[in-house]
Amino acid sequence: MKITMIGSGYVGLVSGACFSDFGHDVVCVDKDASKIEALQAGRMPIYEPGLDQLVATNVAAGRLTFTTDLAAAVAGADAIFIAVGTPSRRGDGHADLTYVFEATKEIAAAVTGPTVVVTKSTVPVGTGDRVEEILREERPDIDIAVVSNPEFLREGAAIGDFKRPDRIVIGSEDARAREVMREVYRPLYLNESPILFVSRRTSELIKYAANAFLATKITFINEIADLCEAVGANVQDVSRGIGLDNRIGAKFLHAGPGYGGSCFPKDTLALLKTAEDHESPVHIVEAVVKVNDSRKRAMGRKVLHALGDEPRGKTVAVLGLTFKPNTDDMRDAPSLAVVQSLQDAGVTVRAFDPEGMDAAKAMMPDVVFCKDAYEAAAGADAVTIVTEWDTFRALDLRRLASVMTAPVMVDLRNVYRPDDVRKLGFAYSSVGR
Template identity: 60%
Template sequence: MRIVMIGAGYVGLVSGACFASMGTEVIVVEKDPCRVAALQAGRIPIYEPGLERLVADSVRAGRLRFEAALDRALPGADAVFLAVGTPSRRGDGHADLSHVFAAAAELAAALPAPTVLVTKSTVPVGTGRRLAALMREIRPDLDVPVASNPEFLREGSAIEDFMRPDRIVVGTDSVQAEAVLRALYRPLNPAGVTLLCTGLETAELIKYATNAFLAMKITFINEMADLCEQVGADVHELARGMGLDRRIGPKFLHPGPGFGGSCFPKDTQALMRIAQDAHAPARLVETVVSVNEARKAAMAGRILAAFGGTVRRRRIAVLGLTFKPETDDMRDSPAIPIVHRLVELGAEVVAYDPAGMEQARRDLPAEVVYASGAASALAGADGAVLVTEWNEFRALAPDWLRATMRGRVVVDLRNVFDPAAMRAAGLDHHAIGRPAPHRALAGEAELALAAAD
């Protein structure tokens, strides 16, 4: 089979390379000539573990190539995938579909023969119907069935997610489109992957509903973490107790400074607007959006309190800048409001991230100093703030931290470090959703008095 993938961004590049690795001939079309030149030269413009090798192997095998001209890619295509960006529209939170419809219009004008049009981009409910109408308007001479095939790729594990998915969702009213997509995904059949075929509207909504539900789990455990701190409970034990219930499960019950990234913020915003326009407001989603934004903004206050109420002229090492590990993505990262606020309050911020430094320079204040590694960031620091849980930070020994830093404060926004080990090393460790040492000791004393009575 032969497919065309329009867009060499994260979704298009990963999906195209994975389809090619399964034996499909794939042509990825990208309008940015610099990106096309880089890809043709073997340079991968995004950070994703394993992607560089996957692309190189498929190019070498002759199953993957990159083009700037759409008309050169289309002859013989069984399906054309739209994998262009749908960012939040400035001002109202709706998904910006300008790239989707511009690509579709160009495709309609250039199509030499009937083919299947598939949306891989995350698009609001009703987009597939609008695309089908556009195709009929521009090319009434061609039959162009439309399908929705939403992606569920996590940055940092996207290849694994594509090759071993929980499910594959296909939304279409066309027997032909369903048959083409079933054939494309047939190599995954031996793994027992479920291919769920639905209507267009349902498939479009599944992606938004999934991301909103996961964002809600994160927001819920973050609120429980705040409650734990006030009553002396441990959020990790609480999350484990919840996660052992098979109806809930353990995933996405990890407390932190709030969610960010390319999907959850824009998809929750878009779902909120879709629901409002449909006169079926999604109140839970609206609350998730507002609570998460407030949480990210409040993190600087936690840091300020840990430093005794002022960070002026304090050298603070910020470890991790991307919204999650194993990516260079800075979009809506909690590090952005945190660092901006610390600089506003007069702190000297020295930052380090294993993959996100180039992106960070565009999002963070000019005053930020970028270190070459964790050791140089921490050297002589009055304290440290861990924002992103990269594995190399997990390996930092408490005694080494104490010897390297000038100060003792460690604000652990991902609960990476063991509180007891940090205290034993003489560090002033501040975690999320864990009882403060004084509260734990008070609880032990109360138990001792009760036993004596």
């Protein structure tokens, strides 16, 4: 099949590369000429394990190409995916659909025959209806079906998630569109990945509901971690004890500094706004957003507490800046709030992240960026682990202590066993233990 992917960011690029690996002919489109030029030269605009090789393989096979020419890419396509950004709108938290509707109008001007337009972007309930209206207004002469097909990709594990999904959600009641989507995902269907056909509005809501529920699990265990500290319990044991219950499950029950990234913060806000617009409040999600925001600031205070009564003038080494490992994504990362809290208290911050420092430099202008964990810790009064990169799981703690002014560690990801660190002379604190 001929597939056009409009938007060559995280979702569009990963999805396009995976579709081409299935054997489809895929064209990825983007208005950013420098991005397309980089992709044509084999340079990835994002860090995602395995993506560069996947792209190179399918470009070499002639199944994957990149262009800024939307009209040429859309002409004759069997399925056209919209995978552009839907950031939170400044001021009210609604998802900004400007790019979605702009892409829709450009598609309408370029299509040459019957096709299926698929919203891959995360969009509020009812967006597909508006996309369909625009297409019918602009091109009443062509049969264009509109489908919702949300993505469920985890940054750092996106290729595996795409190729081995828990489920594929397709929102459409159009028989022709459903058959096209079956063919698009046929390789996964043959591997027995479940395809869930629902109405378009149901599909749009599934995406938001899924992310809100996962955000709720994270926030729940973070509050339990606070309770564990107050009563002298161990949150990791609590997580395991409840996670072994199949009704609950173990995933997303790891206490830490709160959720961030490109999805959970904006999607929970967008769900709240949808609920508000329809006068159907979701109080649990309201609480999740509020608690998560305060959680990040509280982690900054936790590090300050470890510095003693007078933190001003001291230095903290921050290990890990991205919102999670195996990505370079800094959007709404907990490190932003932690670093800001430290700097507001007069603390100097030295930092290291394996992939995120280029993006972080624009957001943290006063931070000293270092080549590795040990350079960051040199002369520091404390070190804090904010993102659990594998490289931080096996630090030479003796070496780390030897370069620090004081051996103090605040482990916001519970990477280490307390006794193992303390026996090396560290003053050690973690989350919920």
